[in-house]
Amino acid sequence: MNYHVLSSSSLPLQGKLADAENDVRTAPSGVTIESYASNENRQLEVPVQSTWPGICKRRANAKANEKVHSVAFPVTLADSSPYWTQSIWVGISSFFYLFPACTYTFTSVLAARSSGPSDYSWCLLALGGLYFTITLTSFFADFLFIPVPANRELQVFLSKNPSKPVKKDTWGFVDRIFASSGCVLSVLESWFRAGPVITLVCFLTCAAFFVLSRFSRSHSAWIIRHSLWHIVSSSVVAVNLLFFKRS
Numbered sequence: 001m002n003y004h005v006l007s008s009s010s011l012p013l014q015g016k017l018a019d020a021e022n023d024v025r026t027a028p029s030g031v032t033i034e035s036y037a038s039n040e041n042r043q044l045e046v047p048v049q050s051t052w053p054g055i056c057k058r059r060a061n062a063k064a065n066e067k068v069h070s071v072a073f074p075v076t077l078a079d080s081s082p083y084w085t086q087s088i089w090v091g092i093s094s095f096f097y098l099f100p101a102c103t104y105t106f107t108s109v110l111a112a113r114s115s116g117p118s119d120y121s122w123c124l125l126a127l128g129g130l131y132f133t134i135t136l137t138s139f140f141a142d143f144l145f146i147p148v149p150a151n152r153e154l155q156v157f158l159s160k161n162p163s164k165p166v167k168k169d170t171w172g173f174v175d176r177i178f179a180s181s182g183c184v185l186s187v188l189e190s191w192f193r194a195g196p197v198i199t200l201v202c203f204l205t206c207a208a209f210f211v212l213s214r215f216s217r218s219h220s221a222w223i224i225r226h227s228l229w230h231i232v233s234s235s236v237v238a239v240n241l242l243f244f245k246r247s
Contacts, residue, residue, distance in 0.1 A: 079214070080213060080214050080215065080216040080217075080222050080226075083216050083217065083218055083219050083221070083222040084146055084147070084222060085146075085219040085222060085223055086143060086146050087143070087223045087227075088143070089223055089227050090142050090143055090223055090226050090227050090230070091139055091142065091143030091144070092227075093226075093227040093228075093230035093231050094135060094138035094139040094142055094143065094230055095135060095139065096230050096231050096234040096235065097131050097134050097135040097138060097230070097234045098131075098132070098135050098234075099234050099235060099237075099238045100127075100128075100131045100186075100234050100237040100238040100241070101128050101129075101130075101131035101132040101134075101135060102128070103128075103237075103238040103241050103242060104124050104125070104127040104128035104131060104241065105124075105125060105128030105129075107124050107241060108121045108122070108123075108124035108125040108128060109121075109125075111124065123189065124189075127182070127185055127186065127189060130178065130181065130182050130185065131182060131234075131237075133178055134175075134178050134179055134182050137171065137174050137175040137178045137179070138175055138179070138230065140171045140174075140175070141169075141171040141172045141174065141175035142175070142226065142230075144171075145170075145171045146171075146172075147169045147172070183206075186237050187199055187203055190202060190240055190241075190244075193241075193244065193245070194240060194244035195244075198240065198244050199240075202236045202237070202240050205232065205236055206229075206232065206233040206236055206237075209225070209228055209229045209232045209233065210229050210233070212225050212228070212229070213225040213226045213228070213229045
């Protein structure tokens with residue numbers, strides 16, 4: 001049995017793979033494609049029987065490349081996890097959430113001083129504390145403890161084998177919980193304070209930058225877009241609170 005080494009950096013065009021897909025199904029059923037990815041060279045070994053005709057061998061390799069393509073790149077379109085990178089710029093941008101944190105806190109203090117403590121002032125204070133927490137969880141999840149896969153094929157291979165250790169994105173889960181809570185509560189607060197139109201414009205603006213980050217297809221694109229997501233979303237929340245007062 002001969003082993004042909006395929007590299008994920010030299011993938012054939014999808015059109016050629018599509019053309020070969022039907023013919024590959026006629027290959028012997030005993031052939032299996034196994035992933036033995038290396039953190040250093042990012043290669044897969046695909047066993048191909050030496051007794052096959054040349055055309056079957058070529059199309060088996062094409063089918064293997066198609067499997068590598070589906071592993072090396074996001075399974076879903078809006079998945080930027082293969083391009084996560086530990087960048088200081090993303091870490092710095094996380095601290096922009098201190099902007100809405102301080103804005104909510106100071107607005108709460110001013111509201112309590114002007115008309116005494118109320119449910120609304122306590123709500124603003126709670127949102128301020130929540131955004132202070134979001135600042136930390138964002139910094140931990142997107143910079144300090146970000147799970148950067150050195151090899152995407154290896155990560156997927158290990159995830160399918162429970163006996164193998166797989167690094168879990170614990171801080172990412174925590175960050176999503178707090179960020180989602182902050183988003184929902186900020187939308188509700190803005191809806192009752194500034195009205196549905198302003199709230200919808202702010203929400204769609206933040207959502208656009210979030211989707212843009214999720215559609216990143218390179219390390220540099222993810223760094224720029226995710227940093228912009230932090231900066232824009234935090235600024236929109238703070239500006240909304242500062243310039244659209246409660247009626």
